[in-house]
Amino acid sequence: MQNKDDFRYEDCEETARWLLDRVQSPPVIAIICGSGLGLLADTLTDIKTFDYVQIPHFPTSTVAGHSGQLVFGILQGKSCVVMKGRFHVYEGYPLWKVTLPIRVFKLLGVKVLMVTNAAGSLCETYSTGDLMIIRDHINMPGLAALNPLRGPNDERFGPRFPSLWDTYDKDLRSTALEIARRLGHTDLIHEGVYCMVGGPNFESVAEARFLQRLGADAVGMSTAPEAVVAKHCGMRVFGLSLITNRVAQAYEMVDSVDHTSVLEVGKQRSNVLQELVTELVKSINFKEEDKQELA
Numbered sequence: 001m002q003n004k005d006d007f008r009y010e011d012c013e014e015t016a017r018w019l020l021d022r023v024q025s026p027p028v029i030a031i032i033c034g035s036g037l038g039l040l041a042d043t044l045t046d047i048k049t050f051d052y053v054q055i056p057h058f059p060t061s062t063v064a065g066h067s068g069q070l071v072f073g074i075l076q077g078k079s080c081v082v083m084k085g086r087f088h089v090y091e092g093y094p095l096w097k098v099t100l101p102i103r104v105f106k107l108l109g110v111k112v113l114m115v116t117n118a119a120g121s122l123c124e125t126y127s128t129g130d131l132m133i134i135r136d137h138i139n140m141p142g143l144a145a146l147n148p149l150r151g152p153n154d155e156r157f158g159p160r161f162p163s164l165w166d167t168y169d170k171d172l173r174s175t176a177l178e179i180a181r182r183l184g185h186t187d188l189i190h191e192g193v194y195c196m197v198g199g200p201n202f203e204s205v206a207e208a209r210f211l212q213r214l215g216a217d218a219v220g221m222s223t224a225p226e227a228v229v230a231k232h233c234g235m236r237v238f239g240l241s242l243i244t245n246r247v248a249q250a251y252e253m254v255d256s257v258d259h260t261s262v263l264e265v266g267k268q269r270s271n272v273l274q275e276l277v278t279e280l281v282k283s284i285n286f287k288e289e290d291k292q293e294l295a
């Protein structure tokens with residue numbers, strides 16, 4: 001059963017074809033920039049940029065710090081596509097639309113998805129400005145059937161019942177950890193569990209305590225749906241959270257988080273993030289079958 005609230009494979013194909021007709025080389029790596037992290041796109045060379053509004057079937061960005069551009073280019077000799085701005089459920093988009101770019105990337109030939117986000121820390125040992133490699137996630141809306149895979153399943157993308165136990169690629173995680181240490185960032189790098197909530201409000205103290213007790217180390221308003229769809233369609237996924245604030249878990253704590261301060265931390269830390277992502281891209285070796293598919 002297909003209705004207007006479901007995604008259509010043919011729409012994704014149309015978008016992919018539109019983009020392929022306009023770029024030099026199809027991307028193998030896709031990078032999604034979180035709030036205030038769009039400067040990552042500046043590391044690319046030979047760039048070709050499209051505003052989201054130009055691209056057929058693409059949603060548009062409505063949040064400050066998400067400029068709404070798709071940038072194609074070369075990073076460390078690899079063809080990449082970077083989303084300067086992502087889509088969130090709280091903007092009013094259905095989850096299939098939030099994740100439409102991932103399915104388009106799959107059709108473009110992308111093998112690896114790197115997702116970044118701004119997140120609040122629920123973990124005692126994390127400080128503002130730290131980075132957390134995502135080991136796993138808790139998809140809060142997904143647990144209550146707000147899942148991007150809800151609705152008819154198109155087997156051309158993936159199976160009806162995908163396993164998510166290994167969503168965040170183990171090799172990419174350990175390589176990223178090694179790189180961070182080599183770059184001298186041992187003190188600010190962590191590996192942990194990201195929890196996605198719907199937003200747009202930040203957490204109440206009781207909610208923060210609840211999420212921390214569930215096993216979450218950081219909380220944000222994105223990423224999990226993108227990772228689910230990427231895993232569903234067979235991509236390797238790497239996730240990185242920039243800790244932009246500590247979430248208050250006691251009524252005596254002052255929590256002054258707002259979107260402006262989130263963006264400010266993003267700006268301050270963009271160089272560390274760029275460095276890490278660039279080195280990680282450099283480290284990726286594509287398998288023979290990937291190369292053949294791209295030839």
Ligand SMILES: O=P(O)(O)O[C@@H]1C[C@H](O)[C@@H](CO)O1
Pocket residue numbers: 033034035063086088116117118119199220221222223258259262263
């Ligand atoms: O797109 P991300 O997940 O980085 O954005 C986070 C969550 C909210 O959209 C925003 C709050 O400041 O930052």
Ligand SMILES: Nc1nc2[nH]cnc2c(=O)[nH]1
Pocket residue numbers: 118119120121197199201202203219220221244245246247257262
């Ligand atoms: N839900 C949520 N998202 C964030 N994004 C950046 N900081 C936060 C936070 O504290 N909570």
